[in-house]
Amino acid sequence: MYRNDEMMKKLDEFLLDVQKPSRYIGGESGSVFKDKENVDVRFAFCFPDTYEIGMSHLGMKILYGLKNRVPNYWCERVFMPLPDMEQKMRERNIPLYALESLDPIKDFDFIGFTIQYELCYTTILEMLDLAGVPVLASERTSLTPIIMGGGPCVCNAEPLCDFFDLFAIGEGEEMNLELMRLMEECKKNGLTKAEFLEKAAQIEGIYVPSLYDISYNEDGTVQKITAKAPAPEQVKKRVIKDFDSVYSPDNFVVPFTDIVHNRAVVEVLRGCIRGCRFCQAGFIYRPFREKKTDTVLNQTKTLCENTGYDEVSLSSLSTSDFSDIEGLLSTLTAYTSKNRINLSLPSLRVDRFNEKIFEEISSVRKSGLTFAPEAGTQRLRDVINKNIKESDVLKGVKIAFEGGYTAIKLYFMLGLPTETDDDIRGIYALAKTVIDEYYQNPNRKKGKSPSVSVSLSTFIPKPFTPFEFEPQASEAEIKRKQKLMTDICVDKKINISWSKYDVSLLEAVLARGDRRVGKAIYLAWKKGCVLDGWDEYFDFGKWKEAFAECGLSMSFYANRTRSYEEIAPWSHINMLVSHDFFVEENKRAHEGTTTPNCREKCSNCGVIKNIGGECCKKI
Amino acid sequence: MPNVNTRVFFSKTDRAKYISHLDLYRVFQRAIIKSKLPVWYTEGFNPRLYIQFMLPLSLGQEGLREAADFRLTEEIPPEEVTERLNASLPLDLRITETSVPVMKNTDIAEAEYKIEAELSREKFAEFAQSEKILVEKKTKKGISEVDLKPNIKNLEISDKITLRLPAGNEFNLNPALLFEAFEKFSGEKISRIKITRTRIFAKNGEEFK
Numbered sequence: 001m002y003r004n005d006e007m008m009k010k011l012d013e014f015l016l017d018v019q020k021p022s023r024y025i026g027g028e029s030g031s032v033f034k035d036k037e038n039v040d041v042r043f044a045f046c047f048p049d050t051y052e053i054g055m056s057h058l059g060m061k062i063l064y065g066l067k068n069r070v071p072n073y074w075c076e077r078v079f080m081p082l083p084d085m086e087q088k089m090r091e092r093n094i095p096l097y098a099l100e101s102l103d104p105i106k107d108f109d110f111i112g113f114t115i116q117y118e119l120c121y122t123t124i125l126e127m128l129d130l131a132g133v134p135v136l137a138s139e140r141t142s143l144t145p146i147i148m149g150g151g152p153c154v155c156n157a158e159p160l161c162d163f164f165d166l167f168a169i170g171e172g173e174e175m176n177l178e179l180m181r182l183m184e185e186c187k188k189n190g191l192t193k194a195e196f197l198e199k200a201a202q203i204e205g206i207y208v209p210s211l212y213d214i215s216y217n218e219d220g221t222v223q224k225i226t227a228k229a230p231a232p233e234q235v236k237k238r239v240i241k242d243f244d245s246v247y248s249p250d251n252f253v254v255p256f257t258d259i260v261h262n263r264a265v266v267e268v269l270r271g272c273i274r275g276c277r278f279c280q281a282g283f284i285y286r287p288f289r290e291k292k293t294d295t296v297l298n299q300t301k302t303l304c305e306n307t308g309y310d311e312v313s314l315s316s317l318s319t320s321d322f323s324d325i326e327g328l329l330s331t332l333t334a335y336t337s338k339n340r341i342n343l344s345l346p347s348l349r350v351d352r353f354n355e356k357i358f359e360e361i362s363s364v365r366k367s368g369l370t371f372a373p374e375a376g377t378q379r380l381r382d383v384i385n386k387n388i389k390e391s392d393v394l395k396g397v398k399i400a401f402e403g404g405y406t407a408i409k410l411y412f413m414l415g416l417p418t419e420t421d422d423d424i425r426g427i428y429a430l431a432k433t434v435i436d437e438y439y440q441n442p443n444r445k446k447g448k449s450p451s452v453s454v455s456l457s458t459f460i461p462k463p464f465t466p467f468e469f470e471p472q473a474s475e476a477e478i479k480r481k482q483k484l485m486t487d488i489c490v491d492k493k494i495n496i497s498w499s500k501y502d503v504s505l506l507e508a509v510l511a512r513g514d515r516r517v518g519k520a521i522y523l524a525w526k527k528g529c530v531l532d533g534w535d536e537y538f539d540f541g542k543w544k545e546a547f548a549e550c551g552l553s554m555s556f557y558a559n560r561t562r563s564y565e566e567i568a569p570w571s572h573i574n575m576l577v578s579h580d581f582f583v584e585e586n587k588r589a590h591e592g593t594t595t596p597n598c599r600e601k602c603s604n605c606g607v608i609k610n611i612g613g614e615c616c617k618k619i
Numbered sequence: 620m621p622n623v624n625t626r627v628f629f630s631k632t633d634r635a636k637y638i639s640h641l642d643l644y645r646v647f648q649r650a651i652i653k654s655k656l657p658v659w660y661t662e663g664f665n666p667r668l669y670i671q672f673m674l675p676l677s678l679g680q681e682g683l684r685e686a687a688d689f690r691l692t693e694e695i696p697p698e699e700v701t702e703r704l705n706a707s708l709p710l711d712l713r714i715t716e717t718s719v720p721v722m723k724n725t726d727i728a729e730a731e732y733k734i735e736a737e738l739s740r741e742k743f744a745e746f747a748q749s750e751k752i753l754v755e756k757k758t759k760k761g762i763s764e765v766d767l768k769p770n771i772k773n774l775e776i777s778d779k780i781t782l783r784l785p786a787g788n789e790f791n792l793n794p795a796l797l798f799e800a801f802e803k804f805s806g807e808k809i810s811r812i813k814i815t816r817t818r819i820f821a822k823n824g825e826e827f828k
Binding site: 008009013015025029033254258307308310 | 634652
């Protein structure tokens with residue numbers, strides 16, 4: 001088994017001088033080591049954030065296990081070092097290395113990033129630079145390393161096209177192996193990078209941006225997107241058809257140090273039946289597919305046994321929508337309680353919340369409970385198609401209060417399409433009703449009082465949602481609404497907080513940006529922007545300068561209403577849900593008409609037409 | 620249910636030297652769960668897997684014969700315990716021996732260290748001859764000044780440096796203090812240093828077992 005001893009020696013010289021050194025050294029149980037001599041393709045799997053965040057991510061664990069199952073492929077992990085570590089690495093000319101072999105990643109065949117949120121874009125550039133790899137794709141001419149990206153953000157990868165060689169659109173399990181096979185072949189036959197990319201572009205789901213030309217209208221909108229042969233005109237998202245038997249990791253790399261989510265995670269379903277109109281995940285992960293109860297149980301057992309974790313969490317967009325949720329919970333708790341394992345269930349919908357589910361989660365620990373009504377009035381909840389009623393929220397809250405909880409957190413968005421001041425007042429009214437509900441409970445503990453935290457985020461229109469045409473509310477408008485909220489909130493038991501507007505604005509710009517935005521990202525990074533998702537590192541002033549210097553307007557991307565006919569920068573990407581459906585849903589939103597969930601009635605979103613039916617019908 | 624006190628001796632080297640003492644409990648806990656050894660949990664409202672480490676090891680130092688105790692609820696041959704734990708632990712933590720505790724952690728009096736460092740042997744020998752080697756030691760009560768000189772035993776300086784220092788709950792001296800003092804004495808920074816705790820001794824002079 002191989003390890004770069006030279007690098008180990010260098011690291012030993014200073015690792016004790018950085019915070020939590022164990023996250024920079026690898027060697028955790030479950031990490032995969034191979035003999036370098038027998039490896040043909042090497043993949044550096046990068047998570048553009050810190051170890052604590054990246055190591056909590058399930059997608060990385062899946063692809064890590066999947067690739068390492070192939071004897072002659074080696075996939076290793078890479079994270080962004082925090083400034084104290086990065087500074088020491090730069091002082092000593094230590095390039096970014098992978099945690100298993102400790103080899104510099106610039107010598108790998110692939111450097112792949114999973115791109116989970118827009119605010120990690122500058123971190124990607126910083127990692128490439130720290131690795132000693134030119135950040136601009138045009139400056140990289142040799143076959144390796146190929147810089148690739150995947151994850152939800154690449155459904156509109158345009159702002160990142162200057163930096164990447166290719167993107168994997170959709171679910172990565174099959175595509176990643178196909179790309180590695182292609183690389184193995186290309187290396188053997190001495191092909192060039194251009195030849196590799198042409199072949200890669202013919203794999204379904206692979207988007208090679210350099211094979212597409214974009215022209216713009218005078219008003220700044222996209223005029224035309226032209227594919228160069230052999231790239232397809234439309235890149236179609238990859239989907240795993242047989243989800244029940246898709247690869248699921250039988251082991252995790254278990255960190256030495258504590259991380260954000262330090263537990264076993266089992267995926268129970270993909271996609272979402274709900275169709276909340278603001279939610280990108282609800283559309284880009286369609287169709288809805290679920291595993292069998294037995295499959296989930298077996299995977300839970302295997303994973304707990306192999307990792308030694310004493311906590312397991314079920315992962316999905318909406319776990320309570322699992323068809324056999326009660327059966328699943330009783331099957332799982334039979335196993336977990338016998339083995340001293342805590343079962344945690346994030347992502348439960350309040351309208352599916354009942355005593356039974358409550359019992360399962362409350363046996364773990366009594367922290368606060370969070371519900372997400374998203375909007376303060378029924379009218380606005382109908383606009384966004386969040387099909388829950390006030391009575392659902394109150395029922396959930398009642399169960400929670402009766403079960404001994406006193407702290408409730410409520411999530412809302414400000415700046416949703418059609419929002420009026422009445423909707424803002426509705427948020428306060430709902431919070432107040434929750435407080436009242438507490439005092440309705442005859443068995444409440446005397447001397448204790450309830451608290452409701454109202455968390456207000458700013459609505460961010462995202463591509464591939466019915467709201468992709470909508471403007472983001474202006475700063476003045478959001479500030480006015482936040483003030484209105486504090487003005488009407490007189491109850492001390494209600495605590496209001498909100499997210500920073502600057503951050504939401506930047507997210508909106510990057511989410512719906514075109515290729516020209518790449519220049520602004522580059523400039524912002526050059527000015528020192530990195531880890532923008534972290535409050536302590538976020539510097540909006542630099543971003544503003546960067547956009548001004550390249551003559552781009554943030555509000556053009558964020559605060560403009562886009563017509564249904566406008567060619568979106570992402571219109572050559574096919575996420576399986578049709579443009580017509582988004583237009584239709586947008587119209588219905590403005591009429592205040594809801595759309596039933598996929599289980600009640602098929603809304604003809606286009607997925608069936610695109611992949612041939614089977615998946616959706618099984619729901 | 621029988622309650623079999625069990626003591627494992629283990630090495631903590633290489634990458635594992637960066638596991639903090641706090642994290643070490645978690646690493647052992649998971650390895651024990653993975654190994655499926657029948658172990659004793661504390662009683663009470665939040666049962667906890669019982670593991671006790673005999674002598675904490677500073678972050679970054681290696682240990683060749685560290686000790687930890689837990690309890691088995693069934694008799695299991697020691698070789699099997701060693702084997703099953705080694706199959707579950709990260710590569711750089713290795714169980715070298717499983718046995719039954721003979722001494723208590725309060726019996727610990729001294730530890731032996733091996734130090735590999737890039738420094739001038741002559742200068743270090745000169746430093747070791749000093750009448751007093753005063754260092755500042757952090758304790759629970761604050762910072763106090765200690766003279767290392769009378770506490771250093773069995774000092775040998777060759778290509779490596781070996782020595783013994785007081786260890787245990789009551790009075791423990793970290794060898795790193797000695798080398799910090801040497802840096803002050805010589806005015807040069809030691810760029811590369813590797814400290815390994817090789818053995819632990821009891822008050823009666825015997826090796827801890």
